[in-house]
Amino acid sequence: MKITMLAGGVGGAKFALGLRALLQARHPDHELRIIANVGDDMWLTGLKVCPDLDSLMYALAGVNDAQRGWGREDESTRVSAELSEFGVGWPWFTLGDLDLGTHIARSALLREGLPLSDVTRRLSARWDLGARLLPAAETDLETWVELEAGCAETGTVHFEEWWVRLRAGIPAHRFHQRGTQPVQPGAGVLEAIADADAVLFAPSNPVVSIGTICGFPAADGPGIAGIPEIADALRSTRAPVVGVSPIIDSAPLRGMARQCLQSLGWECSARAVGLAYGARSAGGLLDGWLVDEADASAVPELRSAGLHAQAAPLWMTDAATSQDLAAAALQLADLVSSSPR
Numbered sequence: 241m242k243i244t245m246l247a248g249g250v251g252g253a254k255f256a257l258g259l260r261a262l263l264q265a266r267h268p269d270h271e272l273r274i275i276a277n278v279g280d281d282m283w284l285t286g287l288k289v290c291p292d293l294d295s296l297m298y299a300l301a302g303v304n305d306a307q308r309g310w311g312r313e314d315e316s317t318r319v320s321a322e323l324s325e326f327g328v329g330w331p332w333f334t335l336g337d338l339d340l341g342t343h344i345a346r347s348a349l350l351r352e353g354l355p356l357s358d359v360t361r362r363l364s365a366r367w368d369l370g371a372r373l374l375p376a377a378e379t380d381l382e383t384w385v386e387l388e389a390g391c392a393e394t395g396t397v398h399f400e401e402w403w404v405r406l407r408a409g410i411p412a413h414r415f416h417q418r419g420t421q422p423v424q425p426g427a428g429v430l431e432a433i434a435d436a437d438a439v440l441f442a443p444s445n446p447v448v449s450i451g452t453i454c455g456f457p458a459a460d461g462p463g464i465a466g467i468p469e470i471a472d473a474l475r476s477t478r479a480p481v482v483g484v485s486p487i488i489d490s491a492p493l494r495g496m497a498r499q500c501l502q503s504l505g506w507e508c509s510a511r512a513v514g515l516a517y518g519a520r521s522a523g524g525l526l527d528g529w530l531v532d533e534a535d536a537s538a539v540p541e542l543r544s545a546g547l548h549a550q551a552a553p554l555w556m557t558d559a560a561t562s563q564d565l566a567a568a569a570l571q572l573a574d575l576v577s578s579s580p581r
């Protein structure tokens with residue numbers, strides 16, 4: 241059984257752990273491929289930093305700092321402090337010493353000429369991840385935020401600066417994706433969508449984690465483009481495509497999804513995100529959409545829009561609830577497969 245999942249960092253990693261456990265228990269012959277957002281990536285202090293790829297890698301390897309929510313467990317920040325003394329890097333963006341080891345290794349391999357997909361494979365081969373990590377793009381494709389005019393700060397900042405330094409406190413007027421043109425999807429990404437038995441969208445930020453991979457429209461316009469070949473692959477795959485809402489009862493559990501949705505003119509709700517992704521039968525990206533039981537009242541409208549919408553418990557509070565959520569997503573994928581198109 242081949243499962244392909246689209247993911248950002250922390251929400252994506254929680255879901256990936258549940259999905260991996262479920263597949264190991266029920267489908268010993270499975271293949272799990274995770275297409276990771278690269279929009280948060282940046283070159284910092286001369287090093288290529290890939291926050292979402294690393295959150296996924298560390299969580300699957302069991303070496304993440306779950307308390308802090310980023311970086312490796314048991315790491316110090318002596319190198320970051322030293323860099324700040326030199327005035328190099330972002331003083332508000334602390335990178336732990338073990339994490340810096342990853343970025344040094346990645347940058348060294350990139351400078352040797354390896355593409356990011358190969359580098360990611362080399363780095364993750366160190367652990368038994370039980371999944372293959374696929375960067376969404378091979379070439380740089382960073383998310384930048386154009387700040388709303390007339391605020392305390394103006395101009396355009398890298399997404400991580402908007403989130404970590406500005407705490408998304410200045411409204412985003414627009415999201416841009418900056419990178420080498422034409423954008424090249426990561427090696428293996430299109431194939432992993434085409435030959436999957438099911439494609440799942442993790443409950444990740446719909447705009448800056450999933451939208452940067454496959455696009456996300458604004459309520460009244462084009463929104464964020466993503467990587468058009470990936471959107472095409474999703475539209476044409478024979479596999480059922482099922483998404484899990486990161487929004488429960490009109491609130492993201494963590495993070496800046498509200499600010500991102502607002503800047504694209506959407507309300508922050510599982511209903512709005514499902515309608516924005518849209519049904520594949522109506523030119524959108526999804527067949528199925530899982531919302532939390534608290535949002536069950538949105539199901540009829542989502543179904544009228546052509547989505548196989550269902551309500552289930554979406555909180556991942558521990559390993560068991562993450563696995564149950566993965567099971568609910570796969571069950572919905574089965575239901576989609578057995579329904580007439």
Ligand code: GDP
Binds near residue numbers: 248251449495
């Ligand atoms: P990031 O790249 O680290 O910001 O992580 P993601 O984009 O992968 O995930 C962030 C999203 O995960 C947020 O919008 C949260 O609402 C969502 N999220 C976090 N925990 C849970 C959970 O237990 N259940 C659901 N449904 N969503 C969650």
Ligand code: CA
Binds near residue numbers: 248249250277280292
């Ligand atoms: Ca992220």
